[in-house]
Amino acid sequence: MKPVNWRSVDLNFLVAFAALMETRSVTRAAEKLSIGQSAMSHNLSRLRTLLDDPLFHRQGNEMQQTARAFELEPVITPLLDTIATDVLTPVSFEPKQYSGPIRIGLTDYAELVFAPALFDVFREQAPHCQLSCHPVDRVNYREALKNDQVDVVLGAVQTEDPVLLMENLYTERHVCLFDPHSTGLSAPLSLDDYTKTPHALV
DNA sequence: TAAACATGCCTTACCAGTGT
DNA sequence: ACACTGGTAAGGCATGTTTA
Numbered sequence: 001m002k003p004v005n006w007r008s009v010d011l012n013f014l015v016a017f018a019a020l021m022e023t024r025s026v027t028r029a030a031e032k033l034s035i036g037q038s039a040m041s042h043n044l045s046r047l048r049t050l051l052d053d054p055l056f057h058r059q060g061n062e063m064q065q066t067a068r069a070f071e072l073e074p075v076i077t078p079l080l081d082t083i084a085t086d087v088l089t090p091v092s093f094e095p096k097q098y099s100g101p102i103r104i105g106l107t108d109y110a111e112l113v114f115a116p117a118l119f120d121v122f123r124e125q126a127p128h129c130q131l132s133c134h135p136v137d138r139v140n141y142r143e144a145l146k147n148d149q150v151d152v153v154l155g156a157v158q159t160e161d162p163v164l165l166m167e168n169l170y171t172e173r174h175v176c177l178f179d180p181h182s183t184g185l186s187a188p189l190s191l192d193d194y195t196k197t198p199h200a201l202v
Numbered sequence: 203t204a205a206a207c208a209t210g211c212c213t214t215a216c217c218a219g220t221g222t
Numbered sequence: 223a224c225a226c227t228g229g230t231a232a233g234g235c236a237t238g239t240t241t242a
Contacts, residue, residue: 010231010232012232025206025207026206026207026208027205027206027207035232035233035234036233036234036235037206037207037234038207038208038209038233038234038235038236039232039233039234040207040233041207041208041209042208042209042232042233042234043232043233044207044208045208045209046231046232058206058207058208058240058241059241060205060206060241060242061205061206061241061242062206063206063207203242204241204242205240205241205242206239206240206241207238207239207240207241208237208238208239208240209236209237209238209239210235210236210237210238211234211235211236211237212233212234212235212236213232213233213234213235214231214232214233214234215230215231215232215233216229216230216231216232217228217229217230217231218227218228218229218230219226219227219228219229220225220226220227220228221224221225221226221227222223222224222225222226
């Protein structure tokens with residue numbers, strides 16, 4: 001097949017061709033596309049060069065299609081329809097139709113809190129998706145996202161990375177449990193006492 | 203002769219390349 | 223990053239050509 005010089009190909013030529021086929025008039029086709037008669041005539045001239053065929057012959061006040069134009073019409077018309085409907089119309093995401101993978105990175109705590117509910121929600125709203133959960137922690141979650149190992153991360157993590165988008169899901173209240181005898185502390189616990197005392201974050 | 207198409211020339215917009 | 227420049231293409235104006 002001969003290589004195509006796409007620089008010389010313009011989608012508007014096909015639109016002009018369709019308008020000419022419909023109106024069989026340069027002037028009316030120009031009106032239909034809201035351009036001047038000369039502009040449409042130029043378009044027809046470029047089409048003729050591109051397709052190496054006169055495409056239309058003037059016969060009185062009407063432009064008669066050539067055999068080549070009749071050949072091209074059933075190709076070009078559905079092509080324009082396809083472009084209008086399948087290419088230029090924005091597609092909306094339908095979770096129920098989606099059958100691809102969804103990879104969620106979860107910290108230990110997030111897995112404990114969210115995993116069962118996530119499973120139920122995905123099974124109901126995106127029953128065909130391939131849901132997988134991946135263990136991450138506060139250290140490696142950035143790498144997991146940037147290396148495309150997960151699509152989203154759930155957990156008590158913070159990021160200043162402008163590439164990563166973050167949304168706060170909820171605020172949780174933490175409590176401090178301590179043994180007054182072994183620590184020698186008493187309630188209420190001051191911040192100073194808390195920070196001075198060895199402790200574990202669970 | 204009027205209507206419609208074709209064409210030369212011009213303006214404008216866009217893009218790529220180049221220099222600062 | 224920005225400005226400048228040259229090439230290219232689209233579209234309009236004016237006018238020539240064609241046809242009934």
